[in-house]
Amino acid sequence: xxxxxxxxxxxLRLFLGLLLCAFYWxxxxxxxxxxxxxLVIGLLSDIFDGIIARKLKVSTPMLRRWDxxxxxxxxxxxxxxxxxxxxxxxxDHAILISVLLGTEALTYIVSFAKFKKEIATxxxxxxxxxxxxxxxxxxxxxxxxxxxxxxxxxWLGVITRLEIIAITLILRDWSNDIPSVYHAIxxxxxxxxxxxxxxxx
Numbered sequence: 001x002x003x004x005x006x007x008x009x010x011x012l013r014l015f016l017g018l019l020l021c022a023f024y025w026x027x028x029x030x031x032x033x034x035x036x037x038x039l040v041i042g043l044l045s046d047i048f049d050g051i052i053a054r055k056l057k058v059s060t061p062m063l064r065r066w067d068x069x070x071x072x073x074x075x076x077x078x079x080x081x082x083x084x085x086x087x088x089x090x091x092d093h094a095i096l097i098s099v100l101l102g103t104e105a106l107t108y109i110v111s112f113a114k115f116k117k118e119i120a121t122x123x124x125x126x127x128x129x130x131x132x133x134x135x136x137x138x139x140x141x142x143x144x145x146x147x148x149x150x151x152x153x154x155w156l157g158v159i160t161r162l163e164i165i166a167i168t169l170i171l172r173d174w175s176n177d178i179p180s181v182y183h184a185i186x187x188x189x190x191x192x193x194x195x196x197x198x199x200x201x
Contacts, residue, residue: 006053006063009045014070016042017077024081032141035081039141042074043134050122061120064176068120075133082137086144096154103161110165115174121167124179125160132156 016038023034049067053059083090090097111119132153139146163181170184178184183193 003056003058006049006056006058007066009049009052010063010066010070012045013042013074017074020081021077024084031081032085035078035085035141036138039078039134039137042078043130046071046074046130059177061176064120064122065118068122068176069118078137082140086140089140089144089146093150096150100154100157100161103158103165107161107164107168111168111174114168117174119164119168120176121164121178122176123160123164123167125163129153129156129160 020035020038023031028034046067050059050064053063107119111117132149136146136149136153139149166181167178167184170181170188171178172188175187178187179193186193
């Protein structure tokens, strides 16, 4: 049973994302606090599913693909909930948000075009960006406004999406858990890469 824990944590994020959308539709009281709680639980589950999977030696490519796909769905749900909570902020910053969403979409287009699979690089840069996105969504849910953190999150997001695209283009064959462009180059040269046991091992 314990070997199913990583997959259960992935499914938990999927459930929380969909439940949050249902909470908004049902006009549940204290919605923003539920959203923040779900976001915290989702982030923790995202951190620990990979760590536990590697510890139990069940970190398969399929599990990592599920992880990436559910991450996308979860953050779409959370972002949608945030948008519904403060739509004026999103409308006022529609251009920058569209740029970020465009680069995110491009990562999937490039990956499917080259490998017929979704991305699952789980790069270090993307992990760092997720923390900034988490902080931004919490700030928006609490205050319905952001300035400095919003700018950092947008441009860091664009840079890390471009890195993912570069990793995808460099790789000869589809692979998961590629920490950076440097590691992708090493793989292309046929060299083994060192991964952090905690984050990419």
